[in-house]
Structure formats: structure tokens, C-alpha cells
Amino acid sequence: MERAKRSTRKKKANQLPIALLLLVVIVAVGFYLSNFSPSNPSFWFFGILLGLTLRASRFCFTASMRDPVLTGGTNLTKAVIVAIALATVGFAAIQYKASLTGQPIPGNISPVGVHIAIGAFMFGIGMVIAGGCASGTLMRVGEGFSMQWLSLVFFIVGSVWGARDFNYWKPTFIDGSVKIFLPDVLGWFPALVVQFGLLMGLFILADWFSNRKSLEK
Template identity: 80%
Template sequence: MERERRSPQKKKKANQLPIAAILLVIIIAIGFYLGKFSPNLPMFWLFGILLGVSLRASRYCFTASMRDPILTGGTNLTKAVIVAIALATVGFAAIQYKASLAGQPIPGNISPAGVHVAVGAFMFGIGMVIAGGCASGTLMRVGEGFVMQWLSLVFFIVGSVWGAKDFNFWKPAFMDSGIKVFLPDVLGWFPALVLQFALLLALFVLADWFGNRNNPENTL
């Protein structure tokens, strides 16, 4: 007589509510402490905590959005990044258009594009894939305890400080010689926004098609 196969018992998850309550008290205490130095610091602290929770829950990462379509064929994060850029476009366009109507300088970093952008993007892309995350993904995984990301964060800081130190050399030598185009100055505000959203929509449709092609079960 064959022995009945016993289904493995699921390990009971530990109750994490006490830990969550303790962390909440600590977060609130730190917020009150930061308020002694500046009224803005508690707000920055709160937004940082909420951003970290959002990143942790969504696994949002710019590296994965560019890497996953090639490695796994998944494009969910790619589409999420495109939607985020579209939402950011609305906010930034409103702020910049308001400044334009008031005759004020257009806020934001409108930097020239050139060979330095292509070289920097290529080097940064290699580094992100090797490290397993960009700035946001690295910070998120540092909080999760990934030792590799601790090392990545150290050298990320070292590289940023080094780049800031030599920025006055790189800017006139390479950056200022690039092509500087601000679409609203060339096309006007409304046509520029139409072109921006049309390109984002085209990228979203392409990403959705590519993801469904590699994962047919996701097709409705």
C-alpha cells in the first residue's frame, strides 16, 4: 500500500504588526526631532518614507525598465516609466509655461545634447546593469539589506562627488558645445506638448506590443 503523500505545511508567517508599530513610533519621533532644526525637514522626511514604501511595493526601477525587455521580455516597468514621464511632463510644462508668461527665466535644467550624453548613457547603463539598479533601485535595496547595493551606493557617492569636483572642466569642454533645443521655442508650447505626448504614446504602444509578443498569456 502506497503511503499517502503529505502536502508540505505552509510555514506560518510571523506577526509583523508589533515591528510596524515600533517603526511608526520611531518615524514620528524622528520627524518631531527634525522639526527643531527646520519646519521643512519633517515634510522631507515624510516624503522620503512614502517614496521608499512606494518603490518597495512597486519594485519601481529605471534600470529594470530598460533591462527587462531585453533579458526577460517583460515591459510592465517600461510602461510605468513612460506613464511617469507623461505625468511629470504635465507638471513641468505648467510650471515652465507660467514662468514664460511672466517673462521669467524658464526653470529646469535645459542642457545641450551631444556625444557626451551618448558616452555617459552607455557607461551609466553598463554600471546600472552590473550593480543591479539605478539610484532609486539601489537606495531601495540598501534598505532591504542587499550587501551588493551597499557597495554600489558607496561608489555611486564617490563617483558623484568626483564628477561634481571636475564639473567645471567637463561643462565648457564638452557640454556647452552640444546642440541645445527647447521645443516650445522652436514649435510653440502646444505643438511641443502634442509631439511629446505622441512620442510617449508611440513608445507605450510599442512596449505593450513587445511585452505581449514575448508573453502571449498576457494578451487579452
């Protein structure tokens, strides 16, 4: 019986030739892009590595918010929190150095207002229906999911439309909102304490929620 089952299993195709061919194509495209700018190959290979990382980790902002509700799993939620914490370390170091030397603080300090809440709510609904955020959609496009191709098309349409009308939205709703940069309000050390304290609290909450769901099952 066991032998019959083994014989009926399809033998996995050897994908090594395809992988080697794809590697040759990637390197060739990198050399071609270097004709336009010396930095293009770096961007190209970094993008390839980022795509492989997303594919292997299944990293997706949508899943990090959706999985706790649907499945009770919070692994991606905690991964996103850790990623934000690591990014905070890097950005804080760069910005703090700029403040010490009297240079303009790098990065965009965007106004906070009702437009953020409305936009986040609409984007949240859209990415749940589409089954992925920007990074998740691009990853699944590469995997061949037809639904994500459709999502990508309308993602581009919406982005172009938003860029077209941005000159109306910006002065009407955005410019009048308050800009908050925590180091200016609290100081650098208290701002970092608040930032990492909130992230740690969210991480503990996510871990507790996951354990609670596991016990219920």
C-alpha cells in the same frame, strides 16, 4: 500528507510590533528634524512614503530597460513612460505659466551633445552590472541586499569624483553643445504634440513587444 506539509511550514513571525516601533522612530526623527527647519519633517515623511511606494511597486529604471531584453516583460517600461507623461503635464503647466508672465522658465535646459550619449552608455552599463539605478539601489539597500550596499558606496564615490572634476568637464565638453528647448523651436502646442506622440509611440511599441513575447512562449 497534507497535514505533514502544513506542520513543516514555518509560522510567519508577527511583524506588527516591529512596524509600530518603526513608526514611533519615524515620528520621533521627524520631530527632531523640525528643530533645524520647519520643512524638514515634510521632506522626511515624503521620503518615507516614496520609499514605500518604490518598495511596493518595484519601480526601477534599470528594470524598465532590462526586462524587455531578459524576460520580455514591459510592465515597468510602460510605467516609466506613463510617469514621464504625467511629469510632462506638470512641468509644462509650470513653465507655460512662467512664459505667459514673462518670468524665467523654471528648470534646467541642459545642452545636448556627445557627452550625453557617452554618459548614458556608461551609466547604463554600470546600473545593469549593479542591478539597479539610483532609486532601485536605495530601495534594495533598505531591503538589506548586500550587493546594493556596495553599489551605493561606489555610486557616492563616483558622484563625488564627478562633482570634483565637473569644472573641467563643463567648459570642455558641455558648454559648447547646443541647448534645445522644444517650445522655443516649435512652439508650445507642437512641442507637446511631439512629446506626447513619442511617448505614446513608445508605449504602443512596448505593449506590442510584450504581447509578441507572450505569444512566442
